Amino acid sequence: MQDQKQHIKLPEGSIEKTTQTLNLGPTHPATHGVFQNILEIDGERIVSAESTVGYIHRAFEKIAERRPYYQITPLTDRLNYCSSPINNMGWHLTVEKLLGIELPKRVDYMRVIIMELARIADHLICNSVIGVDTGALTGFVYLMTYRELIYEIYEEICGSRLTTNIGRVGGFERNFTPAAWAKLDRFMAEYPAVLKEFETLLTRNRIFIDRTSGVGGIDAQRAMSYGFTGPNLRAAGIDYDVRVANPYSSYQDFDFNVPVGTTGDCYDRYLVRNAEMWESLSIIRQAMEKIKGLPEDVYHADVPEFYLPPKQDVYTKMEALIYHFKIVMGETDIPKGEVYNAVEGANGELGFYLISDGGRSPYRLHFRRPCFIYYQAYAELVQGAMLSDAIICMSSLNLIAGELDA
Amino acid sequence: MSLTNERIQQRLTEKFGDVVSGFEEPYGMLTFTAQRDFNLKIMQFLFDDEELRFQFLTDITAVHYPERKNEELAVVYHLHNFQDNVRVRLKVFAPVAAPKVFTASKLFLSANWMERETYDFFGIDFVGHPNLKRILNVDEMTYFPMRKEFPLEDSMRTDKDDEMFGRGGNI
Numbered sequence: 001m002q003d004q005k006q007h008i009k010l011p012e013g014s015i016e017k018t019t020q021t022l023n024l025g026p027t028h029p030a031t032h033g034v035f036q037n038i039l040e041i042d043g044e045r046i047v048s049a050e051s052t053v054g055y056i057h058r059a060f061e062k063i064a065e066r067r068p069y070y071q072i073t074p075l076t077d078r079l080n081y082c083s084s085p086i087n088n089m090g091w092h093l094t095v096e097k098l099l100g101i102e103l104p105k106r107v108d109y110m111r112v113i114i115m116e117l118a119r120i121a122d123h124l125i126c127n128s129v130i131g132v133d134t135g136a137l138t139g140f141v142y143l144m145t146y147r148e149l150i151y152e153i154y155e156e157i158c159g160s161r162l163t164t165n166i167g168r169v170g171g172f173e174r175n176f177t178p179a180a181w182a183k184l185d186r187f188m189a190e191y192p193a194v195l196k197e198f199e200t201l202l203t204r205n206r207i208f209i210d211r212t213s214g215v216g217g218i219d220a221q222r223a224m225s226y227g228f229t230g231p232n233l234r235a236a237g238i239d240y241d242v243r244v245a246n247p248y249s250s251y252q253d254f255d256f257n258v259p260v261g262t263t264g265d266c267y268d269r270y271l272v273r274n275a276e277m278w279e280s281l282s283i284i285r286q287a288m289e290k291i292k293g294l295p296e297d298v299y300h301a302d303v304p305e306f307y308l309p310p311k312q313d314v315y316t317k318m319e320a321l322i323y324h325f326k327i328v329m330g331e332t333d334i335p336k337g338e339v340y341n342a343v344e345g346a347n348g349e350l351g352f353y354l355i356s357d358g359g360r361s362p363y364r365l366h367f368r369r370p371c372f373i374y375y376q377a378y379a380e381l382v383q384g385a386m387l388s389d390a391i392i393c394m395s396s397l398n399l400i401a402g403e404l405d406a
Numbered sequence: 407m408s409l410t411n412e413r414i415q416q417r418l419t420e421k422f423g424d425v426v427s428g429f430e431e432p433y434g435m436l437t438f439t440a441q442r443d444f445n446l447k448i449m450q451f452l453f454d455d456e457e458l459r460f461q462f463l464t465d466i467t468a469v470h471y472p473e474r475k476n477e478e479l480a481v482v483y484h485l486h487n488f489q490d491n492v493r494v495r496l497k498v499f500a501p502v503a504a505p506k507v508f509t510a511s512k513l514f515l516s517a518n519w520m521e522r523e524t525y526d527f528f529g530i531d532f533v534g535h536p537n538l539k540r541i542l543n544v545d546e547m548t549y550f551p552m553r554k555e556f557p558l559e560d561s562m563r564t565d566k567d568d569e570m571f572g573r574g575g576n577i
Contacts, residue, residue: 054542061527062551066558097433224462224488227516238488245491338432340484340495342464351465353484366467368484376519405542 018042022387026055030133030391033401035375037382037390044387049379053372057405064365068330069095069169070308072365077163079369079403083122083346085114085154085166090343093248094352095169095306098339103301106294107171108250109287113184114157114166115249115343116280116287120191121150122346123231123273123280126398130270131202133395134211139198146194149187156180170307171300188284195277203274209267216381216393217265227373230348231272232397236264242344253290254283266396273398305332330360345370347398371403409457409490411436417458421451428497437495445481445498446508452485452494453513460485460494463510466520468528470502470553478502481530483510500530502553509535527552 022039025031034055040047060075067075076087089111096103124147128140151161157180158166158173167173176184202208218226223236233240241258243251259275261268300307304323313320326332336358342351348370357363374397381397382390414436418426426448428439440448452460464484471478477499486493500507509532510517521532522541529550532538540547549556 054540054544057542059551062556062558222515225515227463227514227520240488245488338437338495340433340435340465340493349464351484353465353467353482355469364467364469366465368465372519372523373516376516 019047024387024390026052030394032129032395032399033404035394035399035401035404037378039382039387039390041387046382046385046387046390049382049390051375051378053375053404055405056401060406061365061367065361065363068328068360069334069362070327072362073165073167074163076367077165079367079406080122080345080347080350080371080400081162081402082125082400083118084162084164085118086122086343086345087350088164088166089115089249090341090345090350090352092167092169093343094339094341094354097341098335098337098354098356099169099303099306100335101170101301101303101306103171103249104294104298105250106291106298107300109291109294110172110176110299111167111249112251112254112287113284113291114154116283117150117153117184117187119280119346120277121147122398123277124195126347126395127202127270127273128198130212130266130392130395131208133391134208136202136205136208139201142194142198142201146187146191149183149190153180153183153187156183168300168308170303173308174310175297175299184284184288188281188288192278192281195274195281199274203271211388212266212270212392212396214263215266215385215389216396217263217268218377218381219264223264223377226377228348228377229370229373230345231269231276232264232348232374234259235261235268235272237262242342242349246342248341248343254286256283266392269396269398334358334360342368347371347400347403348374367406369403369406371397371399372406375399375404409487409492411492414458414492414494417455418448418451422448435493435495437497439497439499442498442500442507445483445496446510446513448496449483449485449510449513452496458487459489460487460492462486462488463514463516463520464493466510466517466524468524468530468552470528472502472554474499476501479505479528479530481507481524502529505530506533507531508533509538511535526550529553 019040019042022041024037024039026034026036036052038050064072073088073091076091077084079087124143128143131139154164155161157176158164218236220237223233237260239258239260256279259272261272308327309320309324314324334356337356339354342349351368353366354362355364381393411431415429425441425444426438430437452458464486467482469480479500479502481498483496498507507530509521521535524530525538526540526543
């Protein structure tokens with residue numbers, strides 16, 4: 001009966017007045033970023049909610065209209081910064097589609113390895129943080145070590161850790177070093193046991209189930225109408241995965257399952273992400289196996305007019321120096337065209353809509369950011385839930401402020 | 407049999423005739439233009455039709471073409487049919503003087519925020535939208551920043567004193 005009461009105008013100070021307004025965020029430690037939620041609460045129950053975004057809006061789409069194609073990669077890093085390599089690859093794939101560049105298989109597999117590592121890094125943060133939000137810090141501490149190891153692999157490959165700027169249009173800047181392969185081997189050897197232990201810790205944990213099961217649920221029809229993709233849509237029972245529907249980077253060569261849930265609640269989302277980490281491990285294992293039979297020195301396509309040459313070549317070879325300047329200054333010929341290219345980001349379909357007028361920068365670039373689309377549903381998901389559920393709901397949607405605002 | 411671009415085009419022209427035009431397939435995706443007032447009817451048809459079933463709205467955005475007289479703003483919809491795994495791109499053009507386009511938020515819940523974003527950056531007035539206000543920019547803003555009349559600073563410009571901006575200058 002409480003929701004009938006909320007619209008009744010009562011005299012100031014009346015004890016009958018039961019709802020109050022609470023600003024959850026923008027900068028609250030439990031909101032995982034800068035999100036404001038204006039909650040109308042009745043005791044601890046949320047009567048209604050309104051979400052506000054835009055606190056870190058950085059105008060990436062506008063900035064991209066002034067930048068040569070290469071210089072847009074660092075912008076994509078800063079979307080979903082928990083899995084920036086996927087964003088980078090997504091951007092490179094879009095440009096490659098525009099330019100019509102075919103990649104050697106080995107490059108595709110290297111990309112798959114990196115993208116799946118990034119997916120694991122993103123999911124492990126998301127899932128372990130759901131644990132933290134329900135009061136279980138241990139799992140987070142366990143898994144964090146392995147995100148560190150993934151970052152070390154990135155560092156070995158491209159020299160940076162969080163905003164990786166990894167790869168190039170046409171392939172990678174350099175080959176994976178033996179140290180990178182060794183680190184990858186170590187990760188593949190150690191991580192499954194840790195993930196299993198993490199699952200043992202949380203999946204059948206009574207408190208964890210009570211806090212997440214039946215919280216923030218959404219049915220398949222509504223999830224689809226809200227534009228959900230990725231683990232959040234799959235948790236609701238629709239097995240849509242860009243890697244299967246529109247394979248890119250040779251995903252069609254790999255054998256993997258698309259885990260789906262049933263109720264679309266926080267617990268299902270957690271289970272789907274965990275299952276996906278196992279699938280990602282399997283994909284990486286397959287890719288490492290497939291890569292063994294391929295020539296070891298191939299790490300980029302042979303497209304000198306678009307592929308930014310390695311620095312060593314720029315310093316020592318005239319051809320490479322010329323191409324380097326032409327590419328960096330945006331003097332290369334870019335075809336006119338209109339491309340929509342999507343990749344399966346760690347939290348859903350990350351799309352790049354690019355219009356080229358043949359100039360050095362895109363005429364228009366639009367990012368389809370999954371977080372932006374999920375967050376609209378947040379108000380509905382938390383309606384009627386407890387205040388503490390609002391936190392779990394937010395972390396299980398895997399909202400990343402950088403991507404939300406772009 | 408899966409749905410082909412030719413079949414979609416055929417169904418659309420049968421149903422709407424001259425309202426839809428400019429069919430092309432850049433990089434394999436069926437793209438077409440519709441008259442401005444028919445955007446919702448076309449999306450409803452694409453949604454409801456048993457053969458077409460475009461029930462997922464991937465994206466809404468806009469593009470500004472200042473040189474196109476009376477159709478400066480293009481609103482671009484990306485729709486997806488999950489069952490047959492086909493995507494289409496629908497465009498409607500609106501004059502910048504009165505950019506009124508019907509809202510799709512009754513058809514797709516996701517259109518609500520996407521249209522707010524498009525309004526925020528391009529000033530498209532989505533007729534019938536339940537809550538058309540700015541989403542990423544501040545409410546007090548009086549202009550629409552993604553339009554082409556607001557270019558970013560040219561990185562090559564030389565006419566200003568870099569020293570004043572913390573770049574270069576004498577030590």
